[in-house]
C-alpha cells in the first residue's frame with residue numbers, strides 16, 4: 001500500500017502510458033545502449049585493466065571509504081593525470097558518475113545571488129544540480145544564441161556587484177543528438193564575462209578523430225571553465241570526471257558534496273577507465289567505424305524519405321519523433337519483435353509532442369542491420 005498521493009502519481013503515469021518499469025535485458029540487435037564503441041565488452045580493455053591490478057598486486061573488492069578518508073588509491077592520481085593529458089586540461093577530478101559530477105558541480109560552485117543560464121534541453125543531472133544550488137537558474141531556448149545573449153545582457157544589468165553568471169550546455173545533446181554552436185556560445189560568454197561549463201557525456205569517444213570531444217575539436221579549451229566527461233558511455237565503463245583548473249579541482253574536493261560524502265570508485269574501476277582511455281588513444285579505427293555508420297544511417301534516412309521525422313544529427317544519437325506515448329511505444333515494440341532494440345523515449349522524459357524513438361549507433365552495428373532498421377521504420381511509420 002502506497003500513500004494516496006504516491007498512488008495517484010503512479011495511476012497518472014499508467015493513464016498517460018508513461019509508467020516506467022525494469023525490463024530484463026534481451027539479446028536484441030543493439031540500437032539503444034550508450035556503448036558507442038563496444039568498449040564495454042572489449043577483451044583487450046578487460047585484460048589491460050586486469051594486468052594493471054595484477055602489477056599492483058591489488059586484490060581488494062571495494063574502495064573502503066570516501067577519497068578524503070581511506071580510498072584515495074594511487075591509481076586515482078595516475079588515472080586523473082592520464083585523463084587530463086588526453087583532454088588537454090590542467091587537471092581532472094574523478095566522480096562516481098556523471099550524475100554525481102553534475103550535481104556536485106552545480107550545487108557547490110554557483111553561489112547565492114549568482115545566476116545559471118542553461119539550455120532548456122540540458123540533462124536531468126544538470127537541472128537537478130541547479131535545483132540544489134542557491135543560485136537562480138534560467139533556461140534559454142535550445143541552441144539559441146539570441147536567447148542566450150538576451151539573458152546574458154539582462155542579468156548583467158540587473159545583477160548585484162560581484163554576482164557571477166554561469167552558462168551550461170552539452171557538447172552532444174543526450175535526447176536530440178545535436179551539437180550546439182559552441183564556438184559562438186564561448187565567444188558570447190567571454191564577451192559577457194560568464195563562466196562556461198560543457199557536459200561532454202555523449203561527445204567523449206565520439207566527436208573528433210580520437211574522440212577527444214567537441215571542445216578539443218574546436219580548440220577552445222581556454223574558453224571553458226569546466227568540462228564534464230563521463231565513462232559510462234563510449235568508454236564502456238563507469239564514472240566521470242570534471243576537467244578544470246587545479247584551483248577549481250581543489251574547490252570541488254572541498255565543497256562538492258557528491259564527491260565528499262560517498263564511497264569512492266574501487267581500484268578496478270580506475271584500472272578500467274585508464275585502459276579504456278589508452279584504447280581510445282591507440283584505436284582510431286573503431287571511431288572511424290562508428291562515424292561510417294553515422295554516415296550510412298543518414299543516407300538511409302534520406303533514401304527512405306524519412307527526413308521529416310528525424311532531428312538532424314551528425315552524432316551517434318538519432319531521434320525519430322513519432323509524437324504520443326502510445327504511438328511511440330507501439331513502433332518500438334514492433335521493432336523489438338523484429339529483434340531491433342530501439343528505445344521509446346516518452347513524455348515526461350521529453351516534452352509532450354516530442355515523444356520519439358532514440359536510435360543509438362555503434363561501431364559494431366552492421367550495414368545490413370542499419371539498412372534493415374530504417375526500412376522497417378519506413379514500413380511502420382507509413383503503413
Ligand SMILES: Cc1ncc(COP(=O)(O)O)c(C=O)c1O
Pocket residue numbers: 097098099100102123125170174199201202230231232239240
Ligand atoms: C548529458 C549527460 N550528462 C550526464 C549524464 C549522467 O552520466 P552517468 O550515466 O555517468 O551518471 C548523462 C547520462 O545519461 C547524460 O546524458
